[in-house]
Amino acid sequence: MAPQAEEGGSRGRPQRTHGPMGVAEGPLGTPSAPALLEAHGVEVEIGGTAILRGADLLVRSGELVAIVGPNGAGKSTLVRAVSGLQRPSGGDVRWSGCPLGDLRGRELARLRAFVPQRMPVPAGISVREAVTIGRSSQLRPLSRLTGADRDGVDAAMDRAGVGRFAARALTTLSGGELQRVQVAIGLAQEAPLLIADEPTSQLDLGATIGVATLLRELVDGGLTALVVVHDLALAAAVADRAVIVAEGRTVATGIPAEVLSAERLAQTWGADARLTEHDGRTALHVAWLGSKGVRAP
Amino acid sequence: MTKRFGRGTRGRLSLLLVAALILTALCLPASGQAAPPQRIVALTPFAANTLAKLGVTPVGIGQTLGGNERFSPKLKGVTVLPLSHPNGPNLEQLASLNPDLVFSSKVWAKGNQAMEGLGMDVVLHDPRSIAGALADTFKIGTIVGHKHYARDLLQSMRKQVESASKGTEERPKVMLILGVGRTPFTFLPNSWGGDIVSKAGGELLTGGVTSNSGFERISDEVVVAENPDVIIAVPHANADDIPSLTEYLQSNPAWASTNAAKNGRVYVSVDNSLLQAGTDIARTIRKVRSAYLKN
């Protein structure tokens, strides 16, 4: 159980040690951070088809975990299942030790905020109104918004960087701005864990950088995040830990740079590719037109 | 036989024959149009009952689906044609009776057109007043070739109506309403029921409204302000519904302050006699007087 140093140390983040299975155990010198979410052997069946056949997940407080994997692997289904949006047909999911089945909607809303890939954009709702709706889950059914609630809404908008267009209608926002608003809605819940399902998949480069930076800053500021990511280079750059899901199972988990090795990329994605990091930029080098020696899946 | 008649006799006979033929030919137009219609269908109860009164038996009479029409006992056994919107009778059924004349109503406008297309004569009668009904009785009598009898009948009916409406001691204020609910959809004087009630000595509550159709929905406020002595409802219902309908109308809070409601003079009439022109006009007037107006 010798600790292995992380390759990303040049970014100045706290050094992390690893236990068995490459699971991070918290900053050096401190007891390991508590597990906010633990899932074992999660199974999900949709329309008679088994989507998840036993996936595992562990999220500790203060880390940004990226879930990666090929299309159809069940990444979205996994995060939806652990979030309580999709009923699992098997397995064990616990939030800070409490089984998912025992948690009611409002209690769960205080534990996690789910940010979908793209929410429908209703007409006639402003950014502030949308974030206020996010806050409403904290309120008793007919009680009014208090000053503290309004402050909470402002704080959520500022943290997500959308305060400057608080009065604009959602329908007037760009994709990146809308994604930030979605994060703000999640932040308004004041839950310790933010779960985002492919937040950058439909954004252009600039917007992606913006959202990635936002998420990283939030986690550095104390939030915990679980993010499904399509872009492997982005995952490597942003996440503390990566969980690889393929064919409905968790096949690996660990520091992105380590776990997204060339062998893994070949085995799970069938790609001749290599992750590199240099000068603060992370890149995925891919033999796009295929090469000998790598079997297509 | 011809041997006995000499040539002179034959010549006189031929002359006689020709003269007779000419006379007949001259007489034919003088006796009016073609012979009166033989096969008559009466689609309205008014026409049917009028024919019965005139001693004419139609080959077919009409009865609306679910309707309450009353027919003279003389019409028992006559083929009944069910009537439905918008044509009235089933045209094939009607055609199978092969009528030359159909007494119909404006209500079956679409069917009337089709009947004319089939070569039948169609005559419409929709009397909405007693005077109109009497006039139409005469017209029907003329059409079926019983002009003189019709004239006598007309005079006797007139006399009966006059005697039925004589001697009214009071002229109570009457609200006559159509329909099964509590809406004051009132009969105006230019409707059949309105004319009957007026003739029976009632003063119709109209709110000063006039209308071509003979009916109008007036405000309950006007009903309260005008304060009728008698309320008569004419719903489309069955005789056994009368008690519950009377109770329902009697207990209408909107009319609670009226004399009619206070004195329990709320009545329900389901027999069509106030809705449609009938032939027993005098009897209807008498009934209205004794049962409802009490005058």
Add this chain to the structure above:
Amino acid sequence: MLRRSLVLAALLVALVAATVCSLAFGAVKLPFSEVVDILFGNGGSEAQRQIVETLRLPRTVEALVVGAALSVAGAVLQGALGNPLASPDVIGVTGGAGFGAILIIILLPGSIALLPLAALAFGLLAAALVFVFAWSGRNRGSTGKVILAGIAMLSLFTAGTTGLLAAFPERAPSAIFFIAGGLTSSGWEEIETIWPYFAVGFVFALFLIRPLDRLALGDDVAASLGSRPQLIRLGAGIAAALLAAASAAIAGLLGFLGLVVPHVVRMAGGTSSNTYVIPVSAIGGAALLAAGDTLARTLRAPIEMPVGPFMVVLGVPLFLWLLRKAV
């Protein structure tokens, strides 16, 4: 915010004005001071008191309640189904209520006193059937299924109604009153029987305001915030069914309000937030129906005209003007 407050203020003024007019005006001219006296319990002849207390006051209350109920039902359904064309007709209530009323008028005229309850019962039955079918099978409770089931139920009950009318054409005139839609001055009886359904419907709608806002952000966000989207839709359907069936029981088949008033409120106020739209639709709908009914009663007094065209005349120009500005 200013715009929304102005619109709310304007609608409140309209509401008060419509209420005052509804009490002050009618087929019989009563001086306003007299009306006020009577309302406060003093004086007036028996006929005048009857007019104000038994005819105008309950009718005004009915107009306000039904106007608010139908508008709220429409707003709630538009939020729950995420469809701007949603209205109480879509969930089958109007078709069922119409059938129930016609059934009594034509087949059981002696039981006419039961007409409001029959309309209510069949209205609720139709809505229940719509939800049973929409909740079966796959995609339970999805908007598409609800709308399709609603159309099917509407067709079914309309066919039944048409069949009854065709079989008993003589009795049709009584039925026309109900189908055309309109209020009657019948004292407090109907309200006294039907008010619980309104009350429950309004309370449901009140508790649905925030959940519907959450639903506007999508099923996923709503679930994230602790709501259950299918339950919200079901609750909205129940609220709308109660409000619409109760309205049909009292006022016949009145369209327009449920569909158009919420849109007018959204366009005028510049927001779709249900915290604003639902209560303000109630106010706007109440004002519109009270005003329309007053006009229907007084324009050609003493003749009472059906209220539908008057609501349309008042509401459609405003709706079109707002539409031009908004789109």
